[in-house]
Amino acid sequence: MKKDNKPAASPREVFKRIGLRATPQRLEIYEILNEIDGHPASEDIYERVRKRFPSISFDTVYRTLSQFEKHGLIKKVHHLADKTRYDTNMMHHHHFVCVRCKKIIDFTWEELDRVPMPEGVSQWGSVEDRYVELRGICRDCLKEGKE
Amino acid sequence: MKKDNKPAASPREVFKRIGLRATPQRLEIYEILNEIDGHPASEDIYERVRKRFPSISFDTVYRTLSQFEKHGLIKKVHHLADKTRYDTNMMHHHHFVCVRCKKIIDFTWEELDRVPMPEGVSQWGSVEDRYVELRGICRDCLKEGKE
DNA sequence: TTCATAATTAAGAATATATCCTATCTAAAA
DNA sequence: TTTTAGATAGGATATATTCTTAATTATGAA
Secondary structure (H helix, E strand, O other), X not given: OEOXXXXXXXXXXHXXXXXXXXXHHHHHHHHHHHHOOOOOEHHHHHHHHHHHOOOOOHHHHHHHHHHHHHOOOOEEOOOOOOOXXXXXXXXXXXXXXXXXXXXXXXXXXXXXXXXXXXXXXXXXXXXXXXXXXXXXXXXXXXXXHHO | OEOOOOOOOOHHHHHHHHOOOOOHHHHHHHHHHHHOOOOOEHHHHHHHHHHHOOOOOHHHXXXXXXXXXXXXXXXXXXXXXXXXXXXXXXXXXXXXXXXOOOOEEEEOOHHHHOOOXXXXXXXXXXXXXXXXXXXXXXXXXXXXXXX
């Protein structure tokens, strides 16, 4: 979706490149994602597609969003959203998260903790915690990928 | 749970302080949280409590974990775990998240992006993204709290 | 243009996670 | 002890997501 400067490719070109058919439903979802503000849940998209495709199913929306995410057109805000996970370590720390197997590794990063807050944050509200997530592929998953 | 130096208070003292009864189920869950490694889901806890309380219900586990979280004994790894939310902004950016209303505000933070990776990260795996989440209460929710 | 085919879809069933309801029980204060 | 607000078990319910299947359709090849 929204990418800097780059000349905007047409939806059909994008779909062709990643090997997805240009169905009307898919084109509509693509367009909505380009228009919509904020960080929509699947249901938000579903509600909007239904205006033009009243009989579209939840499944189509979910599937399409997953495909788009898989091909890097959109991202999930969080990678561990399937179920609630608790942290029993109450000391300030950050996480390395494997986006493949969801493994989490705790670590501290004092140098980063010391960076002063960016401009304008205070006008959004009060900040109570600064959390960093390093996202990547863990050692185990890297090995698997090679085998 | 795991807190630095501080002299470990007994579970009963902790419960007294926050106004929760010291029931056997609750004591057991507390103990499990202190023993368990990693970042358990509710179901992980449920499976372990069942070894000593075979008839305990999911509800008790969920309720207890929520209470513990509310009183700051444990934390959720993520605050938006109820449903998947997508990000259509594919430019590198970070988030301010209101832990009360779940509002998300995008922002960039170049100074933070420049901080060199901490020691030892490379041995965990390959890092592909550095994501920062500033967690707090947004302006709107702060106002509501006062009214 | 027509055709063949694999991809896609709608619809509803199925699954997974989380919460609610209510009768019963119990920890803890008096 | 007795009292009672808080806690629990178990089942029902809600919500989010994925699966199954039969029908449809976009796309490349003829």
